[in-house]
Amino acid sequence: MWKLKIAEDGDFLTTTNGHIGRQHWEFDPNAGTAEERQAVERVREEFKLNRFRVKQSADLLMRMQLTKENPTGTIPSAVKLKESEEITEEAVKTTLTRSISFYSSIQAHDGHWPAESAGPLFFMPPLNEDGGWGLHIEGHSTMFGSALSYICLRLLGEGPEGGEDKAVSRGRKWILSHGGLVGIPSWGKFWVSVLGLYEWSGCNPFPPEFWLVPPSSPVHPGKMLCYCRLVYMPMSYLYGKRFVGPITALIQTLRGELYNESYHKINWNAARNTVAKEDLYYPHPLVQDLTWGFLHHFAEPLLTRWPFSKVREKALRVAMEHVHYEDENSRYLCIGCVEKVLCLMACWVENPNSEAYQRHLTRLPDYYWVAEDGLKMQTFGCQTWDAVFAIQAIMSSNLSNEYGSTLRKAHDFLKASQVRENPSGDFKAMYRHISKGAWTFSAQDHGWQVSDCTAEGLKCALLFSQMPVELVGEPMGKEQLFDAVNVILSLQSNNGGFPAWEQQRAFQWLEKFNPTEFFEDTLIEREYIECSGSAIQSLAMFRKHYPTHRRKEIDLSIARGVHYIEQTQNPDGSWYGCWGICYTYGTWFAVEGLVSCVFQVYTNLEGGRPNLVQTAWALLSLIDAGQRSSSSNIFRLLRDLLAILFLLSSGDSGFDWNTTISPAALPPPPSLLCFSVATSGSNSSFGEETISSELKSLSCSTTSELWITFGCSVLFPILEMGWDRRRGELEKRGRCRKTRATLGSPPAARIPPLEIPNRRDFGERLGIQDHRLNPLSPSFAQIQSTFPLSPIEIPDHRLNPLSPSYR
Numbered sequence: 001m002w003k004l005k006i007a008e009d010g011d012f013l014t015t016t017n018g019h020i021g022r023q024h025w026e027f028d029p030n031a032g033t034a035e036e037r038q039a040v041e042r043v044r045e046e047f048k049l050n051r052f053r054v055k056q057s058a059d060l061l062m063r064m065q066l067t068k069e070n071p072t073g074t075i076p077s078a079v080k081l082k083e084s085e086e087i088t089e090e091a092v093k094t095t096l097t098r099s100i101s102f103y104s105s106i107q108a109h110d111g112h113w114p115a116e117s118a119g120p121l122f123f124m125p126p127l128n129e130d131g132g133w134g135l136h137i138e139g140h141s142t143m144f145g146s147a148l149s150y151i152c153l154r155l156l157g158e159g160p161e162g163g164e165d166k167a168v169s170r171g172r173k174w175i176l177s178h179g180g181l182v183g184i185p186s187w188g189k190f191w192v193s194v195l196g197l198y199e200w201s202g203c204n205p206f207p208p209e210f211w212l213v214p215p216s217s218p219v220h221p222g223k224m225l226c227y228c229r230l231v232y233m234p235m236s237y238l239y240g241k242r243f244v245g246p247i248t249a250l251i252q253t254l255r256g257e258l259y260n261e262s263y264h265k266i267n268w269n270a271a272r273n274t275v276a277k278e279d280l281y282y283p284h285p286l287v288q289d290l291t292w293g294f295l296h297h298f299a300e301p302l303l304t305r306w307p308f309s310k311v312r313e314k315a316l317r318v319a320m321e322h323v324h325y326e327d328e329n330s331r332y333l334c335i336g337c338v339e340k341v342l343c344l345m346a347c348w349v350e351n352p353n354s355e356a357y358q359r360h361l362t363r364l365p366d367y368y369w370v371a372e373d374g375l376k377m378q379t380f381g382c383q384t385w386d387a388v389f390a391i392q393a394i395m396s397s398n399l400s401n402e403y404g405s406t407l408r409k410a411h412d413f414l415k416a417s418q419v420r421e422n423p424s425g426d427f428k429a430m431y432r433h434i435s436k437g438a439w440t441f442s443a444q445d446h447g448w449q450v451s452d453c454t455a456e457g458l459k460c461a462l463l464f465s466q467m468p469v470e471l472v473g474e475p476m477g478k479e480q481l482f483d484a485v486n487v488i489l490s491l492q493s494n495n496g497g498f499p500a501w502e503q504q505r506a507f508q509w510l511e512k513f514n515p516t517e518f519f520e521d522t523l524i525e526r527e528y529i530e531c532s533g534s535a536i537q538s539l540a541m542f543r544k545h546y547p548t549h550r551r552k553e554i555d556l557s558i559a560r561g562v563h564y565i566e567q568t569q570n571p572d573g574s575w576y577g578c579w580g581i582c583y584t585y586g587t588w589f590a591v592e593g594l595v596s597c598v599f600q601v602y603t604n605l606e607g608g609r610p611n612l613v614q615t616a617w618a619l620l621s622l623i624d625a626g627q628r629s630s631s632s633n634i635f636r637l638l639r640d641l642l643a644i645l646f647l648l649s650s651g652d653s654g655f656d657w658n659t660t661i662s663p664a665a666l667p668p669p670p671s672l673l674c675f676s677v678a679t680s681g682s683n684s685s686f687g688e689e690t691i692s693s694e695l696k697s698l699s700c701s702t703t704s705e706l707w708i709t710f711g712c713s714v715l716f717p718i719l720e721m722g723w724d725r726r727r728g729e730l731e732k733r734g735r736c737r738k739t740r741a742t743l744g745s746p747p748a749a750r751i752p753p754l755e756i757p758n759r760r761d762f763g764e765r766l767g768i769q770d771h772r773l774n775p776l777s778p779s780f781a782q783i784q785s786t787f788p789l790s791p792i793e794i795p796d797h798r799l800n801p802l803s804p805s806y807r
Contacts, residue, residue: 115386196247238346500531
């Protein structure tokens, strides 16, 4: 029976934090009771029966083990509400309690939440119904997935007709019917060349001499995305060595099973650029094929002959120096599972008896994951990433006191997982970035800084620092928080966005040379909306707690980050997310980033008092949105509120505009307009004659000035864009004439002359803070060009911004 092990040591293992966060599976033939074994077999059988409908596992083996090890007491019964029932506070609290109680039961003793890092879902794709295997669990069958899965089954002992329902035979049939092994993409060509099932002459070159190119060169590997760089680093070593494993009888048999022609008659030069259409997501541009052709036909023959072979030997040494450096600084975990196996193989080819190879072997279990769907390979773990969101979720529930032990363990894990040192030696010469103060995606031993993991870790550390020490333990030291801020600031790009692992170092055109046919945008680092949103949130939160620490740099970084988010928004209002599916995920981080750095907070009037003008604006919005129907509850409530506010603020009630309304408040005309349109055709007791009489009562000079200002700046566009439509509706109902009279301007004789010393004073005196609303500002013409206004009858031409003599 498989058992999940947490934070355990082993031979040839090294660690920086006592293996906190380490998770690996180990098989124990004597583990478990008979009932537990039966339960495991039952969930495996259920998954198998439903595997084409539900393709992702639910981690039931892990949950069964951890819930037994972490008893949480009685979990409250579920609250079931019908659609018409009211959602009560008690129901919400009960549901939250159930959720957090269960989640606490699957927390490991070192504080993290174990889980399969199943994001990519392509390291162990399942068999499809058509007999092939895909690139990921939901994908169509591909030559890459089908050929490698078929070869693995045969190497594991399955015969040509083996497997349930003749799975091996069906897989071979799919491969041959889609062109055979020559159609496998470049990564697959590499693997089958190492195995001896393909010839190196059928591969496009990835020469190790690239590591000898001057670092200033735009094509130097040090400028590539770290994942790409660390994949092609050991690949280039094995390619330069032209390493091929032993040609056994099984290999000879597979050569006959996987091609539609004799192995020795294959045109390997033509096979270099042959890729099955099912795999061809990113076709090679012509410039790339020309480059590979030159390297294959001219550079490679030269570099394999003396004296140029000396350059090849030096390049191989440099490539292995980088391999060993990355191995040692990641405690032989490497940055991911693809890179891990490649570096392991390079170390074995260099010296099969080396300590490096032994250390690699002992880290393989860190990448295995076992669930009801079998044993799989995962990326590299998501311990930190899962923990930081679990922490924030529990804290947001207002139930922190009830789950103090869960949060304390999570806090201990968070503190133990921060990277405390930069990579060893001259890390810049090895094309590494600073990491001191960062959080990784998985655990501290991994060592690779990630911008959004660091940002979310910093947010959690700041939140914990505000909680009682007796509940969650001692907070992190401020120097550690400063280190995290330093990492985040150091990663920001010139355009304001944040990449994931390193600063962007390469030009966009380098992607033209992406050799990976089934992936796009793999060669260079780029900015991500999710990383940018997280970074902005963390910096904004840090600034509140430490307002003097690097304030100018943080303010500038936040401003630039906000600019990046605004510039990358799509026309439909969304943002594209790269690390989740897809627009909703990206938009979530973008909005949270923007909201976190709002400098001004707008609140209601003291006591929550309603405001006449704001209510009018709300009603106008509803009218424009087609919600004018009196059956709309919110519209009816706002309409009646507007009527009450209007009467209370009229001249008959002794309302004093000079003392009751602040200079920045806007005057009553939009309310009159809105109230008139809203009440026409309704059963409201406030009729049009009432409105007209109230309008006539507004005769004081201040009121007139306010009427003039708002009429020039806001009422005219409203009339132009909305009144013609309203009038058309009212004409059909026979109400237009009386309502038109209601909206008429006050008589010219009653409008006092205006003394306007200058435009700015006039705007400020009338409380117009936004120059776009001031008809006397130079930019008012922009409003007219955007919303063309037709002349409106105003008796005094001095008050009409559209008259020739207005200016």
